[in-house]
Amino acid sequence: MSFLEKISPFERRDLLFAWFCLAVAFTLGISGGLALITDVGKISVNMLVMTFVVAVVTVGLSFVLHELAHKFVAIRYGYWAEFRKNTQMLLIAVVVAVITGIVFAAPGATLINTAGREMTKKENGIISLAGPLTNLILAVPFLACLIAGVLLGGASISVFTFPGFLFYLGMIGFQVNAMLAFFNMLPVGPLDGRKILRWNAVVFVALIAVSLLVLYVSLQPGMFVALLL
Template sequence: MFERITRREEADLFVAWVAISFAFAIIFLREAGRASPILALTFVGISLLTVGIGFILHEMAHKFVAIKYGYWAEFRKDNIMLVVAVALAALVGVVFAAPGATVIYSNSADGRGLSREENGKISASGPLVNLVLCIPFAVLLMVAGQGPSLGDNVLYMIGMIGLQVNAMIAAFNMLPVSVLDGKKVWSWNKPVFIVLIVAAFAALVLSFYPSTLASLI
């Protein structure tokens, strides 16, 4: 499996992962209202962990579902969008999580192009992975929230940020605009689109209300 990730793709994933992680860390620091060195390092570390899991698995879902259908796919970073993401986080307090895209190459051997169904399923796989990842982070948030120790507090932060990051990535990518996943899913299967976008925004809203979430788990 890992041999299908090229050196260039590894480099692009790494740069995008670090840039988006810093963008999210800036957002969480702005929300905290204080920026001590320890708190800043904590948010950066947690963002690297949670964004790394959510972002990379999102893109790998696109890649390997495309490969399953007989196509080749690689993630390519977008340097301009990476700069925009960090700048918007710092200046406006918004994360525009579009660091690049998984590019799918058609199967030139048999001349077969990407069908609407294949494109829809490949696109849906990324947000679906993020929604699945929301579950363990939500459970971690609830379990750690019951403990008084420093370790529990760190785990609580990981759970909360991991839930919010994955919900944000899923919700943003399910918007039916431009080249985002939502537009391709909408073109393929509207009921699937509705289920995914409702689930994504429901998870996003709940991620900001841990007490409400606790009553549902």
């Protein structure tokens, strides 16, 4: 069975719906939420479209691959696993982004059916580890885009040039993946960090430390401009 055949039509619809809603929410959040609607005359349509495209690529890939990483590691252990969207939370994410300009999203979760078999702490920990680890890996090519944008564009980067687009895409993608990795590593509630900590404290400490470092670096894009020019 191929990679795509393991993703059911129902799951694909859920992933695409969540992908679209997250892209809309992030576009509104990055663009200023309610200010975007009240200052209609000041809206740059080109900037709005570019932000949406960047959100589709960065947020979409980061979210979808995070969930699919959980799914396919669970499948490797012999479990059934599928993503299920949370429509209510996705709509709330869009509304909150409109009102506050802040994105808070809980798009859904990858559900795992063990068919009566007891999942071990190791299995649960490694399945959980796959998500934030995927985001840390994804941060690397986005960082490369950011650096390429700086090197090609010089000190003054316009987002409507190819170097500027690369920089903008890389910066947002780097930040989104860093945030997703760190947030999911928090050892609370149903988040991945709690399950990883139960399995292996050393792995948890190492991964959350790396996630925090990557998050800090991702929030300093000016540092790359200063270092590279």
